[in-house]
Amino acid sequence: MPKSRLEAFSDGVIAIIITIMVLGLKTPQGTSWEDLRPTFPVLLTYVLSFTFVAIYWNNHHHMLHAAEHVNGAILWANNHLLFWLSLVPFVTAWMGENQRASLPTAAYGVVLVMSAVAYTLLQRAILLHHGPDSRLARAIGSDGKAKLSLALYTAAIPLAFVNQWISDAIYFGVALMWITPDRRIERQRS
Amino acid sequence: MPKSRLEAFSDGVIAIIITIMVLGLKTPQGTSWEDLRPTFPVLLTYVLSFTFVAIYWNNHHHMLHAAEHVNGAILWANNHLLFWLSLVPFVTAWMGENQRASLPTAAYGVVLVMSAVAYTLLQRAILLHHGPDSRLARAIGSDGKAKLSLALYTAAIPLAFVNQWISDAIYFGVALMWITPDRRIERQRS
Amino acid sequence: MPKSRLEAFSDGVIAIIITIMVLGLKTPQGTSWEDLRPTFPVLLTYVLSFTFVAIYWNNHHHMLHAAEHVNGAILWANNHLLFWLSLVPFVTAWMGENQRASLPTAAYGVVLVMSAVAYTLLQRAILLHHGPDSRLARAIGSDGKAKLSLALYTAAIPLAFVNQWISDAIYFGVALMWITPDRRIERQRS
């Protein structure tokens, strides 16, 4: 089974997720600087989520580019990833409107953890299909960055109930860490 | 007429349907566990609908992959399927907000029945265009799973007025039954 | 300049237009038959608009399939068509909520007229680029059906102020007339 339609469908879903988040940016009530002020924390959360979804798209792009073919398990692992990513606009809107609250900050972390788990499962499904000696398997290696991200996201969930700024710092930190695309696969291709 | 643009348009519409459903998940009013609680039944309905639309995408992907060319009748049978799928976000939002009500549960079933009927009509239009001896026709065979689903959905509509939990159980059961992609066509391709 | 990205962009925009219209279908306030009743006229308007946009997509698909290459004028004629189509969800929502009012019915007609004019301009831009002796030019011929539709739409605008049912009848009639794809181009290809 060729991978082109899986890529096209994923591109479509991720493009919509990243774009409909902006519908959560409500038009300010008035036209003064005072009216614009409440938009800034929501906008900052939007920047963070845009970056996360863009990171997923970039890594997904790299991983599927290295893959050669797909099967039914890969299709469903991919749908599972898209499901968790589709919840990003929901937790973005909730956290954006309630910057200083613990529960929305923790909920944001839950969606990030589940997306990371789903990405790992998709990676495993692809590796299983291509075999341990494939070019893709050698390219991915031990994948320390993904493991570190998952550990940090998981830590951010309970920490949101201690102080939500710690969790916010973790989310921004992990985004910065990932903003460089997965060089292992990219290097492999060139 | 080649099938690539039909696939691209269907991918686009289905990707949007599956994603805009999340706009029906309203941001909780506050930031406590109490405020989050009403979101869970809506989220569960969203999971169900996401699964159904993903099943349609997967099967559509398999069927069109096996098809070789399309005609005007196939284009319109496909548009007819997309129409019924486009109503899924509407009935999802209505059922999600009214878990214990009969009419929204029955309306959800009506959209599932009509989508299944539209999918069957699309399959027939494709088979008619490829002939009874085509690879696709042999691959599909008698299609018992589709007939069983249609019978179960149809039963779920009146049963929603007896007890809507029966219908909910049927919807989840059929989704589980279909979560494995159509192996007949997949096997045929490999 | 190849036409593939023009097709992809148009597919994307038309897929979104046809799908976000469903966001205009507001969830019924309650769960009784009485609550569902106001949804039906809106749903009927949605069916009409879905059909119109699907007709445009099908004809656009046929026309660009017959085209061989595009230029800057074609790109802008295409953007102009997409602009008018993008207003369909707006007039659909307005007419759907006010079935018996003249002005929304006339506004719906204005968007249909402008879309038809934009489609004709796009067709001319493509024909100009391919030359009067091209396969596409011979395939289109005098295009009586398009001229008749334009005349009927134009008549429907003032008639909406006489009796809006006349205009509604014209809209449904033209949709039925176009539901068969443009056989001239299709025949040409086979």
Add this chain to the structure above:
Amino acid sequence: MPKSRLEAFSDGVIAIIITIMVLGLKTPQGTSWEDLRPTFPVLLTYVLSFTFVAIYWNNHHHMLHAAEHVNGAILWANNHLLFWLSLVPFVTAWMGENQRASLPTAAYGVVLVMSAVAYTLLQRAILLHHGPDSRLARAIGSDGKAKLSLALYTAAIPLAFVNQWISDAIYFGVALMWITPDRRIERQRS
């Protein structure tokens, strides 16, 4: 790394941005001419933004068509451009609802400036990857039109606080100037 998926993702995001803006066109409250009147300034702002996003899509299409391959820096420069474009629906809705206010008009200018800066950065990333002697580099040349637009947009931000009509005139003027696609690259291709 091939450029096809970058094009597909950009097409998807830009198609969604250009289309969801119409969701900002609120259905008139009533059905009289009086009720329709407040829609016109919002509609005019929508026309302006549709044109701007279409200009970006056309130029993006031309530039990537001339490009031969992409790297990680180009992917992120492209995501950065898509981020600023994704804010267009937000400032369009705010300016559309407050035609005579300075701050929304200035905010609109800020998004246009940042989009233009992001486009320039993307162009540089592509040129850096292709080398100063590439066909693309020769085609782009000194790019006076882009520099003039950036200067005009930047001037429009403070001018919105003097008189917002000056800024509106600048926005429409720049749109008219760009409505012809980038002929340098187009000429190069033919």
